Amino acid sequence: MKAQILVIGNEILNGKTLDTNSKVLAKELTKLGLDIQQIVVISDNQKTIISYLDKALTNAEFIFITGGLGPTSDDVTKQTLNDYFGYDLSMNQEVLAHIKSMFKNRYNSPINEQNIKQAMLPKQARIFINEYGTASGMWFKKNNSHCISLPGVPHEMKHLLIGQIVPTIKSEFNLPQNHIRTVNTIGLGESNIADRLTHWEKNLHPKISVAYLPDLGKVRIRVSTSDKDFQNAQLHINRAIEQLLPLIQDIYYGQDDRPIENVVAELLTEKSLTISCAESYTGGAIANQITSIPGASAYFKGGLVVYNNDMKTDLLGIPKSIIQKLGPANETIVEQMALGTQRRFETDIALATSGNAGPTQGDINVPVGTVFIGLAIMKKVETFEFKMNGPRKQVIERSLNKINELLFHHLK
Amino acid sequence: MKAQILVIGNEILNGKTLDTNSKVLAKELTKLGLDIQQIVVISDNQKTIISYLDKALTNAEFIFITGGLGPTSDDVTKQTLNDYFGYDLSMNQEVLAHIKSMFKNRYNSPINEQNIKQAMLPKQARIFINEYGTASGMWFKKNNSHCISLPGVPHEMKHLLIGQIVPTIKSEFNLPQNHIRTVNTIGLGESNIADRLTHWEKNLHPKISVAYLPDLGKVRIRVSTSDKDFQNAQLHINRAIEQLLPLIQDIYYGQDDRPIENVVAELLTEKSLTISCAESYTGGAIANQITSIPGASAYFKGGLVVYNNDMKTDLLGIPKSIIQKLGPANETIVEQMALGTQRRFETDIALATSGNAGPTQGDINVPVGTVFIGLAIMKKVETFEFKMNGPRKQVIERSLNKINELLFHHLK
Numbered sequence: 001m002k003a004q005i006l007v008i009g010n011e012i013l014n015g016k017t018l019d020t021n022s023k024v025l026a027k028e029l030t031k032l033g034l035d036i037q038q039i040v041v042i043s044d045n046q047k048t049i050i051s052y053l054d055k056a057l058t059n060a061e062f063i064f065i066t067g068g069l070g071p072t073s074d075d076v077t078k079q080t081l082n083d084y085f086g087y088d089l090s091m092n093q094e095v096l097a098h099i100k101s102m103f104k105n106r107y108n109s110p111i112n113e114q115n116i117k118q119a120m121l122p123k124q125a126r127i128f129i130n131e132y133g134t135a136s137g138m139w140f141k142k143n144n145s146h147c148i149s150l151p152g153v154p155h156e157m158k159h160l161l162i163g164q165i166v167p168t169i170k171s172e173f174n175l176p177q178n179h180i181r182t183v184n185t186i187g188l189g190e191s192n193i194a195d196r197l198t199h200w201e202k203n204l205h206p207k208i209s210v211a212y213l214p215d216l217g218k219v220r221i222r223v224s225t226s227d228k229d230f231q232n233a234q235l236h237i238n239r240a241i242e243q244l245l246p247l248i249q250d251i252y253y254g255q256d257d258r259p260i261e262n263v264v265a266e267l268l269t270e271k272s273l274t275i276s277c278a279e280s281y282t283g284g285a286i287a288n289q290i291t292s293i294p295g296a297s298a299y300f301k302g303g304l305v306v307y308n309n310d311m312k313t314d315l316l317g318i319p320k321s322i323i324q325k326l327g328p329a330n331e332t333i334v335e336q337m338a339l340g341t342q343r344r345f346e347t348d349i350a351l352a353t354s355g356n357a358g359p360t361q362g363d364i365n366v367p368v369g370t371v372f373i374g375l376a377i378m379k380k381v382e383t384f385e386f387k388m389n390g391p392r393k394q395v396i397e398r399s400l401n402k403i404n405e406l407l408f409h410h411l412k
Numbered sequence: 413m414k415a416q417i418l419v420i421g422n423e424i425l426n427g428k429t430l431d432t433n434s435k436v437l438a439k440e441l442t443k444l445g446l447d448i449q450q451i452v453v454i455s456d457n458q459k460t461i462i463s464y465l466d467k468a469l470t471n472a473e474f475i476f477i478t479g480g481l482g483p484t485s486d487d488v489t490k491q492t493l494n495d496y497f498g499y500d501l502s503m504n505q506e507v508l509a510h511i512k513s514m515f516k517n518r519y520n521s522p523i524n525e526q527n528i529k530q531a532m533l534p535k536q537a538r539i540f541i542n543e544y545g546t547a548s549g550m551w552f553k554k555n556n557s558h559c560i561s562l563p564g565v566p567h568e569m570k571h572l573l574i575g576q577i578v579p580t581i582k583s584e585f586n587l588p589q590n591h592i593r594t595v596n597t598i599g600l601g602e603s604n605i606a607d608r609l610t611h612w613e614k615n616l617h618p619k620i621s622v623a624y625l626p627d628l629g630k631v632r633i634r635v636s637t638s639d640k641d642f643q644n645a646q647l648h649i650n651r652a653i654e655q656l657l658p659l660i661q662d663i664y665y666g667q668d669d670r671p672i673e674n675v676v677a678e679l680l681t682e683k684s685l686t687i688s689c690a691e692s693y694t695g696g697a698i699a700n701q702i703t704s705i706p707g708a709s710a711y712f713k714g715g716l717v718v719y720n721n722d723m724k725t726d727l728l729g730i731p732k733s734i735i736q737k738l739g740p741a742n743e744t745i746v747e748q749m750a751l752g753t754q755r756r757f758e759t760d761i762a763l764a765t766s767g768n769a770g771p772t773q774g775d776i777n778v779p780v781g782t783v784f785i786g787l788a789i790m791k792k793v794e795t796f797e798f799k800m801n802g803p804r805k806q807v808i809e810r811s812l813n814k815i816n817e818l819l820f821h822h823l824k
Contacts, residue, residue, distance in 0.1 A: 011625050011634070013448045014592065015439025020430060022453070027427025036425045039453035041434070044623070072606045073613065074623035114603040132801055153626070155802045180426065191526040194484045201485065211456070211486035213423050214565070222423070283703025284696035287717040291695025292805075294771055296719070302727075303717035305699040311714045311757065315727075345723065359706055389544055390567045393704075 001175060003034040003062035006052060007041040008077055009152060012067075021066045021150075021157050028166055033175035034062060044068050046080045053084055057145045062169075067152030069135035071114040078121070078138070081149055085140045087122035092136070095119040095127065099134050128164045132156045137165060179233040180224040181241055182213075185251040186260055186405045190214040193221070193248070200243055205236045216394060217401040218260065221248075253408055260404040261289055267411040268299045268349075276345035277303040278316060278337045280328065280354040281371060285396050286403065301345040306337070316340030327365030329354045331383040334374030338383075342376045350376040351403055357395040371399055377410055413587060415446040415474035418464060419453040420489055421564060424479075433478045433562075433569050440578055445587035446474060456480050458492045465496055469557045474581075479564030481547035483526040490533075490550070493561055497552045499534035504548070507531040507539065511546050540576045544568045549577060591645040592636040593653055594625075597663040598672055598817045602626040605633070605660070612655055617648040628806060629813040630672065633660075665820055672816040673701055679823040680711045680761075688757035689715040690728060690749045692740065692766040693783060697808050698815065713757040718749075728752030739777030741766045743795040746786030750795075754788040762788040763815060769807040783811060789822055 005025050011017040022039045029036055037060060042048045044067075056063050068077030082089055096119035103111045118134040121127055128137030135151035137160045148165060150157045169175070185193065190212045194201075201210055207227045213220040223240050227233040245252060254263050268275060277286045287303035290296050304315055309328055312318045318336045326332055337352030355371025356364040373384045386402065388395045417437050423429040434451045441448055449472060454460045456479075468475050480489030494501055508531035515523045530546040533539055540549030547563035549572045560577060562569045581587070597605065602624045606613075613622055619639045625632040635652050639645040657664060666675050680687060689698045699715035702708050716727055721740055724730045730748045738744055749764030767783025768776040785796045798814065800807045 007451075010623060012435070013438055013451065014442040015435050015437070015448075016594065016632070016634070017625065017627075018432060018435045023424070023427050023430045025427070026425055030426040036427075037454075039419075039425065041451035042449075070624065070626070071603050072624045074621065112603055112607050114606050155806050182428065191483050191524055194526055195524050209486065211422060212482065212484045213429065214482070215429075220428070222428070279699075283708075284699030284715060284717070287691075287696030288700045291717070291719065294804075296695075297774070301720045302723045303696060303719075305696070305703070305715035305717075307703065307709050307715075308713045308757070314756075315714075344726075345720070362709070392706075394567050 001034055001062060001173070002037050002060040003029050003064065004037050004056050004060045005029075005039040006049075006056070006063060006065045007039065008044055008049065008065060008067040009041070010043050010074075012041050013043055020154050021152065024154070024158050025064050025066070025161065028161055029062075029064065030180070032166060032169055044074055044076050046076055049077070049080045050084055053147070057142055057147070061145055063145065063147045065147065065149045066157050069149065069151045071118050071134065077149060081138065081140055081147070082122040082125075085122070085124075085142060085147070087124040087140070089120045090123045092119050092121045092127060095121060095129060095136055098129050102134070128160055130156050130160055131163070132159055139165075176228070176230070179227070179237055180222060181237055182256050183221045183223065183241065183244060183248070183252065184218065184254050184256075184258070184260070185221065185248055186218045186253055186401060186408070187251045188219065190219050193219055193251070197221075197244070197247060200247060203243075204240055207232075208236055208240050210240075216390075216398045217405070260401065260408060262293060264404050264407045264411065265290075265293045265296065265299075267408070269295070271411065272299075273349055273411075274299050274301050274345075274347040275349040275351070276301045276341050276347040277351040277353075278341040279303065279305050279352075280307065280337075281357040282353045282396050282399055283307070285400060286351060286353065289400055301347050304341065304344075312337065312340075316344065329356060329364055329366045329370070329372055331372055331374075331385060334372040335381050335383045336374075338374035338376035338381055348378055349407070350374075351407075352376075353399060353403075357392045357399075359392050369395060371395065373399065373403060373406070375403075375406055375410075382406075413446055413474060413585070414472040415441055415448050415476065416468050416472045417441075417448065417451040418461075418468065418475060418477045419451065419564075420456055420461065420477060420479040421453070422455050422486075424453050425455055432566050433564065436566070436570050437476050437478070437573065440573055441474075441476065442592070444578060444581055456486055456488050458488055461489070461492045462496055465559070469554055469559070473557055475557065475559045477559065477561045478569050481561065481563045483530050483546065489561060493550065493552055493559070494534040494537075497534070497536075497554060497559070499536040499552070501532045502535045504531050504533045504539060507533060507541060507548055510541050514546070540572055542568050542572055543575070544571055551577075588640070588642070591639070591649055592634060593649055594668050595633045595635065595653065595656060595660070595664065596630065596666050596668075596670070596672070597633065597660055598630045598665055598813060598820070600631070600663045602631050605631055605663075609633075609656070609659060612659060615655075616652055619644075620648055620652050622652075628802075628810045629817070672813065672820060674705060676816050676819045676823065677702075677705045677708065677711075679820070681707070683823065684711075685761055685823075686711050686713050686757075686759040687761040687763070688713045688753050688759040689763040689765075690753040691715065691717050691764075692719065692749075693769040694765045694808050694811055695719070697812060698763060698765065701812055713759050716753065716756075724749065724752075728756065741768060741776055741778045741782070741784055743784055743786075743797060746784040747793055747795045748786075750786035750788035750793055760790055761819070762786075764788075765811060765815075769804045769811075771804055781807060783807065785811065785815060785818070787815075787818055787822075794818075 012019045068075045126139035133156040138149045140147040211222040284305045334352045338350045342350035352374035358368035424431045480487045538551035545568040550561045552559040623634040637645045746764045750762045754762035764786035770780035
């Protein structure tokens with residue numbers, strides 16, 4: 001079944017806000033077996049919304065709308081949808097009670113006028129209560145098309161979608177499975193991989209398509225099929241993947257939605273190894289990535305962000321004279337940092353970074369893009385020098401990928 | 413002049429990749445004075461692209477396209493646009509030389525077949541060389557409409573756009589200014605602000621519109637006008653802002669694109685104050701935010717991520733007995749953490765966090781969502797307890813906003 005995603009919001013159209021909702025929607029709906037035709041962003045404007053709906057309802061069975069459900073005057077989605085589908089607004093007592101209790105528990109304040117309005121909802125729509133906010137999910141129907149309106153606040157949208165909308169669709173519609181597999185690699189560029197796989201690609205079943213999705217040192221290879229027959233689709237995809245894997249053994253780390261950092265986390269847990277880090281140019285990004293994975297406290301003992309040379313001496317025991325002689329960014333320093341961190345936190349593994357991520361030269365002893373990584377594993381220590389392109393954020397992102405690549409190869 | 417943004421990519425349509433390009437485009441084009449009608453995401457499919465172009469070229473003067481310019485077989489944008497506009501592909505020697513030198517400097521490897529193809533470009537299009545990659549920018553023209561194709565890799569797209577496309581449009585087109593001002597607040601909810609501003613909103617000039625953009629503790633108030641007359645527009649917007657500011661003095665921190673963390677960074681610089689942090693549940697997010705602002709090394713001395721109770725004793729000097737008695741998350745511990753960090757790094761200000769950001773209870777002594785923040789400023793130390801809603805990521809994001817709010821009020 002065909003689906004479209006409509007994002008409503010001037011703040012997205014003028015670039016003030018990044019739209020993350022459509023990614024979450026697209027991912028969940030694709031998993032459900034819906035076929036996303038397009039994602040469209042338009043303004044908070046009654047006429048524009050109606051003209052979009054006129055077209056979309058004839059093209060797609062499902063339309064998912066986010067945004068424009070706030071309590072303030074600029075939010076027009078609810079009124080527009082209610083009028084478009086010819087429904088009637090009335091006070092929903094269950095929603096009103098929910099909003100009242102939310103205000104009491106969260107803000108310890110009585111509900112105000114603006115928020116009471118949030119409980120005025122289209123009587124004929126199916127209503128889904130928003131646990132984290134005041135804007136409810138609403139499900140409208142016209143002929144054979146379904147139009148589902150969700151709030152624009154990302155975590156509210158996500159919870160309504162995953163907790164209520166997805167299970168409802170699953171139980172009420174018999175959707176076909178979507179046949180997509182993604183094979184994840186790290187450490188080799190897109191064009192080099194494509195070169196290596198030319199022969200494999202040429203010999204694939206004609207209904208199999210391949211796409212390469214590069215991302216700062218990682219490349220995902222997506223294998224999909226347009227074959228509507230479930231058995232055939234499975235067969236051809238499995239065969240393609242079976243032939244692919246031996247060709248990429250050296251760079252392969254997993255399939256589908258498992259990020260490299262989660263693979264590394266699982267390996268650390270599996271092997272009962274502990275880890276710590278000392279960061280200079282990555283400024284906390286390594287610790288932040290490690291701790292964003294639930295359960296990290298079992299293996300992550302702690303991290304240091306050393307932006308100051310004295311702290312390298314004080315916290316990590318690197319002699320002042322070495323730093324003065326060599327400068328803060330080089331292989332010797334990251335080696336000493338990794339060893340000092342390993343000692344300090346008493347961990348099996350310690351990571352260290354020092355280098356120049358830009359944007360300007362500053363007073364660092366190496367040019368922008370030159371970075372050093374130190375890796376102490378048990379009684380061994382290794383150091384690496386890299387030249388990385390791109391702005392600061394990319395240099396740090398690439399470094400995180402590189403560190404995960406190094407850890408993965410050591411641990412697997 | 414009207415503009416549309418077209419994003420091409422199956423990986424966005426199926427939710428594998430977050431589209432950040434359209435935000436960057438929307439922001440820069442709005443600043444230029446273009447009026448973005450819509451953003452559309454469609455698949456890497458020749459037919460779909462052509463049917464979009466047929467409509468878009470009659471509705472908008474500018475169409476910006478990103479994605480689908482890679483060297484692999486799944487990328488069809490270049491060929492499709494070339495055929496659609498009736499141009500001819502030929503080898504662009506300047507681009508070929510650029511790609512060759514890139515490969516030599518970056519990968520220390522000769523260029524391969526796939527990448528040579530990247531220099532085959534539509535002869536009649538204006539070509540913009542991509543400093544960071546192999547996919548060039550291409551500018552097509554049909555009647556009075558311009559179609560500009562840019563690569564999909566975010567930092568490549570951004571550099572081409574800001575470095576070459578925006579200056580070209582600026583110099584060749586006489587675009588009107590866009591009249592939007594955003595006033596930024598922190599510390600009060602959307603509906604409470606709207607309540608407070610009811611009278612102000614009612615008395616605004618009829619051509620002025622107001623929108624509230626909430627974001628985890630921050631609310632931006634956007635004031636815009638549809639008035640096409642430059643003088644009038646300026647006058648009405650200035651007046652609206654002048655009347656607004658006295659009403660929100662207690663929560664106001666700046667205008668337009670200055671994030672609160674940059675305002676705090678400027679205050680630290682201005683007052684020559686130094687800062688450090690010790691993080692438990694924020695896991696490096698504070699250090700990461702501070703160091704993402706260029707020039708942070710002048711005031712940020714370093715940070716600790718203490719995921720381990722022993723480290724709170726070892727690094728921060730908090731007696732083991734206190735941690736054993738009270739548990740790791742409470743006001744006493746964050747007070748001790750802040751003071752210990754301030755001593756350790758010898759900074760004027762030190763921040764500390766401890767609490768439970770979820771997703772599960774774990775072995776922390778407080779429920780999910782309960783967090784403590786400690787703030788040592790000079791010889792004073794303050795502690796705060798908050799109950800925060802939402803998943804882990806939001807709890808951390810809200811905490812960063814709260815910390816910036818606290819710092820801002822202390823420093824201003």
